[in-house]
Amino acid sequence: MIEKKFRLRFNDSNVNDSVSYILVSQFKISPVILQAKTDGSGGRMLLSMKGPEKNIEGAVTYLRGMGIETEPMDNYVRRDDKRCFHCGSCISVCPTFAFELDRDTWDVVLDTDKCMACGFCLSACPAHAIMLKMNL
């Protein structure tokens, strides 16, 4: 069982398709919608899928076949370690506990796998050390 995050882009012909239902019923995957936005030409979604790796691969192929752009999104944020001075401000704003204080070194460690792309840490960092690697 693994968990992976994907960025989905819908167009106006597939924006109303029930992606969550398909993932659960056909692929036995547990989906969690982390973010969703609609605009005039479709919509975008950040989706977490939890399940067997083969099922997730099958679901991605299926979604792409529906015309939904489906891209892995493992690294939404990136930190410039030369700028970071380990003040810890990002720890308290992150809802998924992606930042952690290493008690041995007193460094703030970032686990990008835990990131759900909320963007809170970007404005919390006084050193402007955190950047987006990709936009939702």
Ligand code: SF4
């Ligand atoms: S808020 Fe910025 S400078 Fe402070 S620990 Fe986090 S990344 Fe480093």
Ligand code: SF4
């Ligand atoms: S973007 Fe949000 S979830 Fe991701 S590391 Fe920053 S605060 Fe945490």
